[in-house]
Amino acid sequence: MSIRRETPGGHQALEGALAERGLVVRVDPRAGLAVLIADAATMTKLGDAEVRRAALALAREHGFTHVAIEMRDDAGPGAPLPRR
Amino acid sequence: MTSEAGIAGDREQRLEAWLRERGRVAVGYSGGVDSAYLTVVATRALGAGNVLAIIGRSASYPAEQWATARDVARQFGVDVLELDTDELNDPRYAANPSNRCYFCKTELWSKLVPVANARGFSHVLDGTNHDDLADYRPGAQAAREHTVHSPLAELGFTKGEIRARSRALGLPTWAQPSSPCLSSRLPYGTMVTPERLGMVERAEAALRTLGIAGDLRVRYHEDIARVELGAPSLAQWLVPEKYEQLRDAVRCAGFARVALDLRGFRSGSLNVLHGVTAA
Numbered sequence: 001m002s003i004r005r006e007t008p009g010g011h012q013a014l015e016g017a018l019a020e021r022g023l024v025v026r027v028d029p030r031a032g033l034a035v036l037i038a039d040a041a042t043m044t045k046l047g048d049a050e051v052r053r054a055a056l057a058l059a060r061e062h063g064f065t066h067v068a069i070e071m072r073d074d075a076g077p078g079a080p081l082p083r084r
Numbered sequence: 085m086t087s088e089a090g091i092a093g094d095r096e097q098r099l100e101a102w103l104r105e106r107g108r109v110a111v112g113y114s115g116g117v118d119s120a121y122l123t124v125v126a127t128r129a130l131g132a133g134n135v136l137a138i139i140g141r142s143a144s145y146p147a148e149q150w151a152t153a154r155d156v157a158r159q160f161g162v163d164v165l166e167l168d169t170d171e172l173n174d175p176r177y178a179a180n181p182s183n184r185c186y187f188c189k190t191e192l193w194s195k196l197v198p199v200a201n202a203r204g205f206s207h208v209l210d211g212t213n214h215d216d217l218a219d220y221r222p223g224a225q226a227a228r229e230h231t232v233h234s235p236l237a238e239l240g241f242t243k244g245e246i247r248a249r250s251r252a253l254g255l256p257t258w259a260q261p262s263s264p265c266l267s268s269r270l271p272y273g274t275m276v277t278p279e280r281l282g283m284v285e286r287a288e289a290a291l292r293t294l295g296i297a298g299d300l301r302v303r304y305h306e307d308i309a310r311v312e313l314g315a316p317s318l319a320q321w322l323v324p325e326k327y328e329q330l331r332d333a334v335r336c337a338g339f340a341r342v343a344l345d346l347r348g349f350r351s352g353s354l355n356v357l358h359g360v361t362a363a
Binding site: 030031032033035036040043044046047048049052055056065066067068069070071073 | 310318319322323324327331342343345347353357
């Protein structure tokens with residue numbers, strides 16, 4: 001069996017790549033899984049299938065096979081992203 | 085009758101002939117789409133006294149599916165025997181290697197086959213279908229080692245054909261989502277424990293109460309539950325009032341954090357995560 005790992009530091013590069021697409025997120029990397037921590041505006045954008053496809057493609061480019069968005073308590077409009 | 089339906093119907097006749105050649109059969113029965121179909125066709129072809137459906141019950145077997153298995157058996161007059169199996173007590177299984185299913189099926193068949201044989205059922209069958217042969221299924225080796233036959237695979241039944249014939253026969257399982265064991269929600273290398281399986285099962289049951297039908301998985305990533313839903317319904321759960329419902333339902337099962345997978349449901353998702361199968 002082979003174990004996939006994301007590119008070292010790939011989660012920060014992914015954050016940058018997503019930001020360029022207007023998706024402001026923190027990425028919590030869990031092996032091949034990228035957990036996106038986002039505000040409500042970004043979550044709403046991800047409701048669009050095209051935006052989701054673009055986010056998934058960027059994640060793949062950065063070594064992640066899976067992408068999930070966290071359902072936060074404090075993801076209301078204007079809420080800041082948690083610090084790293 | 086369409087040609088596709090005709091092919092499936094012909095295959096069913098060949099299955100009945102295959103079963104009649106054996107005379108008496110025991111079936112490893114879970115109440116899933118495939119084993120339910122095989123068991124009902126066998127009961128129709130051979131008569132109830134010549135078919136024994138055996139359920140292996142353990143912590144990795146969802147209670148909801150157990151209920152379905154019993155309902156179908158009642159509805160179609162199938163004789164059922166329930167056996168307790170305990171794959172979680174095998175450290176090779178509990179360690180959750182990529183061939184975990186081999187140890188589970190070894191436990192299942194090593195208990196089921198002798199019981200079937202002792203009751204006069206020398207032929208033991210499972211519901212593996214032709215599509216399964218292309219999938220990563222280490223449990224199939226255990227079936228071979230215990231001389232368990234897979235007539236649906238042998239005769240070329242696809243999952244689509246089994247669903248179509250199940251519908252024609254009035255089986256309630258025809259539209260049922262695939263339902264692998266609960267351990268499939270834990271990434272390889274994550275220990276399988278009754279507590280973790282319970283969290284996954286409760287979370288999935290809670291999501292069903294929100295009206296989520298069709299394919300659904302809650303994948304266990306330590307403190308995070310990663311929820312996979314059918315792609316068409318994904319967007320509706322990204323709206324704040326909806327994702328709050330989803331999050332709260334899953335949290336009640338014991339997860340600290342809840343995340344929605346952006347690609348949606350993928351059969352064998354964790355095989356992809358570990359590079360066992362291609363993305």
